[in-house]
Amino acid sequence: MKEYFKDIRLCIGTGEFVSDWQKLEVGIMAGCTISPLAFTMAMEMVIRASKWVVGGERRREGLRLPPIRAFMDDMTLLTTTVPCTKRLLERINTNLRWARMRIKPSKSRSISVTKGKVVEQKFTVEGEEIPSIRVRPVKSLGRWYNADLSDREQVEQLRKDVVEGLEKIDRSGLPGKLKLWCMQFGLFPRVMWPMSVYEVPLSKVEKLERVVNSYVKKWLGVPRCLSSVALYGKGILQLPINSLVEEFKCAKVRTELLLTGSKDRIVSGLAPNPSKGKKWKPKVAVQEAEAALRHGEIMGNVQIGRGGLGRTSGKPMWRKADQKEKRRLVVEQIRRQEEASRQVKAVSLAKQGQWLNWEGVERKQVTWRDLWSMESNRLKFLLGATYDVLPSPDNLRIWTDGDPSCTLCSGVATLRHILSGCKVSLAQGRYTWRHNQVLKCLAAGIEMRRQQVNAEGSHKKGIQFVREGEKSKSRKVKEYYTGSKGLADAGRCGGKVGGPSRNSYH
Ligand SMILES: [Zn+2]
Structure with missing residues (x-):
């Protein structure tokens, strides 16, 4: 250990600039793996050598609180009487001095509580006063402490x-x-x-x-x-x-x-x-x-669900x-x-909870990726249609007192009526048109995927069934898949869906 710290030098570098080598005199180097351990060990020694001068508070549960608690170089002293604290402060100061460290009274705070009330009590380290928490509140480990003892x-x-x-x-x-x-x-x-x-x-x-x-x-x-x-x-x-x-x-x-x-x-x-x-x-x-x-x-x-026995993970x-x-x-x-x-x-919720009665509807999870590709109006419509809060004439009647009737027929224009219940719309073929628009999108998607898979050329390995008494023909099968011959044989497995690529819809 002595050899390691004997001639230790450090330099500081940023993106474009590196400083000269410096000799370390005081402090712990960032990036050194041994220094923090050595520091905690030394602190532990100081704490153990100091804490025996006082007893520490005994709680009703029978536990005795340690008078000194520390996290790296932050220390907390907790005792029951004023003389005890003074004695402990003196002892720890002596021991820290011996270790060539120093308490900074201006950076420390004191708090004294008598019968549940904060009282003013002065503590000093080598003649310098520790300010009380009443005068200057303190932040430690991201938490503020002040005199009223509440948050x-x-x-x-x-x-x-x-x-x-x-x-x-x-x-x-x-x-x-x-x-x-x-x-x-x-x-x-x-x-x-x-x-x-x-x-x-x-x-x-x-x-x-x-x-x-x-x-x-x-x-x-x-x-x-x-x-x-x-x-x-x-x-x-x-x-x-x-x-x-x-x-x-x-x-x-x-x-x-x-x-x-x-x-x-x-x-x-x-x-x-x-x-x-x-x-x-x-x-x-x-x-x-x-x-x-x-x-x-x-x-x-x-x-849970329709999976077979044992399908769900434990x-x-x-x-x-x-x-x-x-x-x-x-x-x-x-x-x-x-x-x-x-x-x-x-x-x-009678209206916004209607989805609880829907059967066999796939749950939709909107991810951030979906959100980026979605237009804001689409998301608005999706939410509105799911929870029935779109400004349909029927909803508008409830909100602002308007005419709830459908502009095409004489029925009440609820969301359901507009989306799939209007007889005039059905007769005019509006629903068929919408249905075909959806199919068109689906067909375009499937076609794109089919072309993509065909362009890739290689095929994933399917499940090979081996009959009783037969041997696995895995090597032979592999040839079918890799060679151009495989494409011709594809029909044998009965999976000729989109031309030669039977794996395209797996
Ligand atoms: Zn209508």
Whole structure:
């Protein structure tokens, strides 16, 4: 180790410029693999040599809190009396001095609490005073600490940040789907961290989500009456955006599991509640999710859909999962519960929940790639038609009191009537025309694919059946596929769909 650090030199380089070699005197080099380890080892030694002068707080649960806690060069001292703190400060200062390090009092903060109230108490290091948290609040590991010992201010700040961010995106003048993308990948990741470190109550997040919803609807160009089920649900039509409430719940549950599942007995024994408020408690949510997962395991793998027995892949076992896997399963379960509650909400919606009664309809998942290729009006129509919020005469009658009758016949012009129920349209051949337009698109697509596959020339390997007593002719078959002879033989397997390329529709 001594040899390694004896004559160590470093240089700093940017894209076009590299500095001269410098000798390192103080500090840890970025990029060195040994230095951080050596530093933590030395710090551990300093901590162990200092902490024996005081006892540390004993909690009701029987656990004794360590008087010194540290993360790299950040240190927290926690004792029960003023003399204890002074003694500990002195000791740690002496030991750090011995290690040629120094406490910076101006960068440190002190806080004294007597009977639940913050009191003013001065601490000094070598005559220099440590400012109290009352005078100067401090930010540590991305979290602000101030004198009122609650997160109310920070939660308010978070709300302001979200609203401001949304307004900024709204003013940007981009098309709606790009605004949506900015929110999903620019704004949300930035608010997730404060949301998981501060004690944010669920009611505040729900309020925030309502603000988010109004912007999302505006950007998608859908009417304001569209429910949030349509925006975040994974039912008949799934959009690629996440619900703020769902992400909040998952983040809180993850924090809860991380703390309670910690290997450190003190951390797991004294895990704080990561979310304030009575409406939703992460602890209870975790218990419910775990119970549901255990119950699911007892039920075993049930058959879903029309696949044959054993076609569905098995669920991971709760009992056998390790800590990380369990965390993942619980978060998944929380998401499922959220989706279930959205479904319940959808059932109660007479108009926008009609899709629940549709049978045999393929679920549609709109990805970002789909969104880029879609015109904004198409997406608007898709959403409107799925949840019946298009401005059809019947809907307009409900919204603004107009005439609901069809312009062609005398019937009531609901969405269904216009799309597939008008007798005059049927007689005039409008539906046939639309039907043929769709077929035309399909035919063009199939033709394009057929030509593409034929142009490729090579063919994928199909399944070869071997009869009882026969030997596999795999090598012979391969020749058919690779050689030009294969094309001529293609008809033998009875798959002559689009000319010689029988694999084109696999
Ligand atoms: Zn009509």
